[in-house]
Amino acid sequence: MxxxxxxxxxxxxxxxxxxxxxxxxxxxxxxxxxxxxxxxxxxxxxxxxxxxxxxxxxxxxxxxxxxxxxxxxxxxxxxxxxxxxxxxxxxxxxxxxxxxxxxxxxxxxxxxxxxxxxxxxxxxxxxxxxxxxxxxxxxxxxxxxxxxxxxxxxxxxxxxxxxxxxxxxxxxxxxxxxxxxxxxxxxxxxxxxxxIKPLKCWVLLSKPPIAVSTAQVYGGMDLAAIKNRPNTMELVCGIKEHNYHKISKNMVNVLENYSLKEYSSIMYTKNKMVETGKPMKALMSGSGPTVFGLYTSRKKGKEAFERLKYMNKETFFIKTL
The missing domain is CATH 3.30.230.10 (Ribosomal Protein S5; domain 2)
Structure with missing residues (x-):
C-alpha cells in the first residue's frame, strides 16, 4: 500500500x-x-x-x-x-x-x-x-x-x-x-x-542548499539570552478566530536566535522573502534551514513564488492542511 x-x-x-x-x-x-x-x-x-x-x-x-x-x-x-x-x-x-x-x-x-x-x-x-x-x-x-x-x-x-x-x-x-x-x-x-483547529492559508517554502544539525542548534542556544518568545495560547486563539494579526504577532521560533546567526543563507532567504514576497509572516521551520512565508491570498503568494523560485532550487508554493 x-x-x-x-x-x-x-x-x-x-x-x-x-x-x-x-x-x-x-x-x-x-x-x-x-x-x-x-x-x-x-x-x-x-x-x-x-x-x-x-x-x-x-x-x-x-x-x-x-x-x-x-x-x-x-x-x-x-x-x-x-x-x-x-x-x-x-x-x-x-x-x-x-x-x-x-x-x-x-x-x-x-x-x-x-x-x-x-x-x-x-x-x-x-x-x-x-x-x-x-x-x-x-x-x-x-x-x-x-x-x-x-x-x-x-x-x-x-x-x-x-x-x-x-x-x-x-x-x-x-x-x-x-x-x-x-x-x-x-x-x-x-x-x-x-x-487544535488547523490554520488555513497558503505557504511559500524555500530551502537554502545547506544542511543544519538539530543537535548543534539546540546545543548552541543560550536559553537565558532569549528575549522574544511566542505566546502559544494567543497563537492558538488567533488560529481559532482567523485573526491573522494575532497569528503573525505570536509566530516566533526561538531557534532562529542561533540558526540565523550561524547560517547566513537562512538569514538571506528570510530577508529576501520578507522584502520581495511580502508575506503575512516569514519564519524558519524547525531548526532550519527552510524558511516559509504565509499568505491569505493565493494570487499574492503565487506571485511571490515566481519571484523567489530562482533564489533556491527547493522552493514550493503549497497550502496548509
Missing part, C-alpha cells in the same frame, strides 16, 4: 529548558502542509516455512525478528537505505515488536519530494508512513495511541506525523481517534499533542 507522508512547518517554537535526560522541553505549534513523499510498503510472506518452524536467531544483521528482511529504495541516490534511514528503523521496530514469529521481506519505496534535512520532518513522516502501512498490511489493528507510543522511540516528530497521516490517508482504515489531526500544540519533547 502507498501512504502520503506529509511535511510539517512550525508556526512557533519555544524552548522551555533542558531536561535531566538531555532532551529539551519545548512548547510549539505544528501544522501539516500539502507537500508529501509517497511511501509504498509491500510485504512478501516467506511461504517456505511455517512460523513455528523458524530458527530463534535471525540469520543475518539485515533480518528482524525470526526472519524478516528489509529492502529500502528511494529516488535519491544519496539517501541511506539501511538503519541510518528512519523509515528502515520504523520497519525494524514494527517487526521486532509485533511480528517476531513471521518471516518474509518488507519492501519500502520512497519517492522523495520533501527536501532532506530541511526542518520539515521529512524523515519522521516517512517513518510514520511505514508504521501505519505495516499496521494495515499485517492487520495488527493498533490504534493511533499505540502507534504514537511506538513512534516516539524513533523521533519526537513521529507522533505528530502519525496524527496527520491518520487524518489524511483514508486507505489506512484506522478508527477515528481524537488525536488524529493536522495541527497541534506539542509539548514535552514534542510528542505530547493537543489537536
Amino acid at each position: 502507498t501512504v502520503n507522508a506529509y511535511a510539517k512547518i512550525n508556526l512557533s517554537i519555544d524552548v522551555i529548558g533542558k531536561r535531566p535526560d538531555g532532551y529539551h522541553e519545548v512548547l510549539m505549534v505544528m501544522q501539516q502542509i500539502d507537500l508529501f513523499d509517497k511511501v509504498t510498503v509491500k510485504w512478501i510472506e516467506d511461504q517456505s516455512e511455517k512460523p513455528d518452524q523458524k530458527q530463534e536467531t535471525a540469520p543475518n544483521p539485515n533480518q528482524m525478528g525470526k526472519g524478516i528482511s528489509i529492502n529500502l529504495s528511494t529516488n535519491l541516490p544519496f539517501l541511506p537505505d539501511d538503519h541510518r534511514n528512519l523509515a528502515y528503523r520504523a520497519a525494524s521496530l514494527m517487526a521486532e515488536t509485533y511480528c517476531r514469529n513471521r518471516a518474509g521481506e518488507i519492501r519500502i519505496k520512497i519517492e522523495k519530494r520533501i527536501p532532506v534535512s530541511a526542518g520539515l520532518a521529512g524523515g519522521s513522516s516517512n517513518a510514520a508512513a511505514v508504521l501505519l502501512g505495516l499496521n494495515r498490511i499485517w492487520e495488527l489493528d493498533l490504534g493511533l495511541t499505540s502507534l504514537m507510543d511506538l513512534g516516539v522511540k524513533l523521533g519526537a516528530d513521529v507522533p505528530f506525523c502519525l496524527a496527520g497521516q491518520a487524518a489524511l490517508n483514508e486507505n489506512l482504515c484506522l478508527q477515528w481517534d481524537e488525536r488524529a489531526g493536522t495541527c497541534a500544540v506539542a509539548s514535552g519533547i514534542g510528542e505530547q499533542l493537543e489537536q
Whole structure:
C-alpha cells in the first residue's frame, strides 16, 4: 500500500529548558502542509516455512525478528537505505515488536519530494508512513495511541506525523481517534499533542542548499539570552478566530536566535522573502534551514513564488492542511 507522508512547518517554537535526560522541553505549534513523499510498503510472506518452524536467531544483521528482511529504495541516490534511514528503523521496530514469529521481506519505496534535512520532518513522516502501512498490511489493528507510543522511540516528530497521516490517508482504515489531526500544540519533547483547529492559508517554502544539525542548534542556544518568545495560547486563539494579526504577532521560533546567526543563507532567504514576497509572516521551520512565508491570498503568494523560485532550487508554493 502507498501512504502520503506529509511535511510539517512550525508556526512557533519555544524552548522551555533542558531536561535531566538531555532532551529539551519545548512548547510549539505544528501544522501539516500539502507537500508529501509517497511511501509504498509491500510485504512478501516467506511461504517456505511455517512460523513455528523458524530458527530463534535471525540469520543475518539485515533480518528482524525470526526472519524478516528489509529492502529500502528511494529516488535519491544519496539517501541511506539501511538503519541510518528512519523509515528502515520504523520497519525494524514494527517487526521486532509485533511480528517476531513471521518471516518474509518488507519492501519500502520512497519517492522523495520533501527536501532532506530541511526542518520539515521529512524523515519522521516517512517513518510514520511505514508504521501505519505495516499496521494495515499485517492487520495488527493498533490504534493511533499505540502507534504514537511506538513512534516516539524513533523521533519526537513521529507522533505528530502519525496524527496527520491518520487524518489524511483514508486507505489506512484506522478508527477515528481524537488525536488524529493536522495541527497541534506539542509539548514535552514534542510528542505530547493537543489537536487544535488547523490554520488555513497558503505557504511559500524555500530551502537554502545547506544542511543544519538539530543537535548543534539546540546545543548552541543560550536559553537565558532569549528575549522574544511566542505566546502559544494567543497563537492558538488567533488560529481559532482567523485573526491573522494575532497569528503573525505570536509566530516566533526561538531557534532562529542561533540558526540565523550561524547560517547566513537562512538569514538571506528570510530577508529576501520578507522584502520581495511580502508575506503575512516569514519564519524558519524547525531548526532550519527552510524558511516559509504565509499568505491569505493565493494570487499574492503565487506571485511571490515566481519571484523567489530562482533564489533556491527547493522552493514550493503549497497550502496548509
